[in-house]
Amino acid sequence: MPDEYQNHKHYQNLEKVLEYLPWYIEEYIDDKRRRLSAATLMNYANDYKIFLEWTLNEGLHEGTPADVPLSFLESLTVRQVERFLSYLKFEIGNKEVTINRKLSALKSLFYYLQNIAEHRDLTPYIRRNVMAKVELNDLRESMETTAAKMEGKILFGDDYEAFRTFVAEGYGARIRANSKAYRFYQLNRERDAALVALVLGSGLRLSEVVNLNIEDVDFERYYVRVMRKGNKEQYVYCSKQAMTFLKTYVDIRKEKYEVSARQNALFVSAKMGPNQTMRRLTARAVEKMIEKYAAAFGKPNLSIHKLRHSFATKYHGAINDVPKLRQQLGHSSIQTTMIYTHIQNDELKQAVDRMDMPIDAGEEGR
Template sequence: MANQSQHYKKLSLILDQLPWYVDEYINHKKRKLSAASLLNYAHDYKIFFQWLKNEHLHSAEIKNIPLDLLESLTTQQVESFLSFLQYELDNKEVTVNRKLSALKSLFNYLQNIAETRDLQPYLKRNVMAKIEFNEIKESMETIANKMEGKILMGDEYEKFRQFIATDYGIAIKDNKKLFNFHLLNRERDTAIVSLILGSGLRLSEVVNLNLDDIDYSKYTARVIRKGNKEQYVYFSRLAMDDLKEYLQIREERYKVEKSNKALFVAAAMGPKGTPRRLTARSIEKLIEKYAVAFGKPALSVHKLRHSFATRYHIEINDVPKLRRQLGHSSIQTTMIYTHISNDDLKHAVDKMDIPKDDV
């Protein structure tokens, strides 16, 4: 899939700056994690090791930080690092937890999996095992309530789709440059939004789609999910209709060569440019543009995924199937959608104020 090779190139550049045992750990995880996940891990480790040097716990290059330094770290020093993340880098509690999780995984490998030639662990003492995660105070209901105002509900699904297909063009018709740009891309943009709203695909999964990943008879898209797992994800008939409309104009309008297998493409830049795969940032920007004009500026690619999941749960009410559709590793992540738009609960609460004789 696209972008995998780019991620691995970036990963290799970062690993060149990190200690050898981090490189060994990343190689150990390659069979289980995607290139994007490994790259995130490497970024987190670079921040940690650079902090060790900045705190004068090591004087040479971070690449040369020895295992005995990790073994000698105190819980107070690790807590100081976590405070640095939260109060100096402005990381949210959930982000601090994610970076701590990455460090816990590395230290666990060094203590319990990796072995020297004489069958001794790399680390005999694991300070990260003593560090607790931040307690995320928000309940699922609170998170769901915050999300509800930022996603599409009810007839907004079709209104947003129609807005991209036609109404946005009408709204900006007096700006010739914007209008012509919309004319060029409206079928493509409609297909992208329709596909996310009709499947719940992640941004990276949409970006990496190739032409031959679509099964037109089964209404499925082949994607590589987190953990490098291949999965065929179902999408709606409306999404298929919009996708087919885009594919009818894709090759001629974007001047795409047959060798370019990217599903969603961008027009060539400049006279010598060539059409290219649409990037993640480009898709984010086009959604942001339409969201602001539509009157829901908080709407994003990820919120479109949430919109699909909420609608699916309301109509199907099958959490295990929704979990598979979204590619969640934990069902707890999927359970958040059971707290959005809980009309049965609202009705029950409303009935409490009605005199019993009237119920």
């Protein structure tokens, strides 16, 4: 289940950001608390802070972000908003997908101010919504194109098992000469191998993996209990091999990491810092871990998300059941899952290859 401590920290940081923002944004955030995660609300608040600070730096309004009135939002022009989006792209260096996320956050806020929030006299907070006139960047591309980009960055065939074995055993032989790195690897070898095996054997998201607790794993029925997007609880099945690696790690977890009875996180870090604190493994730590193994394995583009793609591709090739794969991955739309039907389209490849074959004399006369 999601780490309550982590959620508490997100809410603490959210409250600090809200101190710099106008009252109506705090009201909007309060309205969304029941439906959105603490991390998402924190992202929204930061996006609003960036936008309001930009308006002040541009001289569009004076004072602090908290001083920006509703009337100012109502008077913003499309040209001004487009200038902000250009600022995100050319001065901050945000990618198109990040710009879309920030613009979506603003669209959601302005929709709330125009269509949901009301003054005591039942009039809306704002009557004019400039964000409704600004379109998101079109990021659509064909599934075939997306699949083609993905193919060179995921595990196929023998590489699937080879990478799992490399993390469990091979990496140690590669770095044995570096005593410090070797000791660190020996400490975390079972944990790292279990985490990689779990993603390759279930397709879990990074956030779902780091939020797992010991009690979420059922070794007898081969599933883990996760909280998916939208705070939906789901039992996700794992391969027997993934569970074998997990069991090996769990058996040494308490003693090797000196885990206290209060710490129920499944994946934990080695003790760090002056206070020798042991804590839940963070998402960033997992990303860096995979980067390290991937580079040494010879696939530097491999990431934790690409391991999820690798599982999905292998699952589809073996089962060929898109609805079941959609449920396994926790996709809200089946269109998202359909991408895996376009990876390694062997039938299409074979049909094109046959075009280069000489025509049989018997067929030519038909």
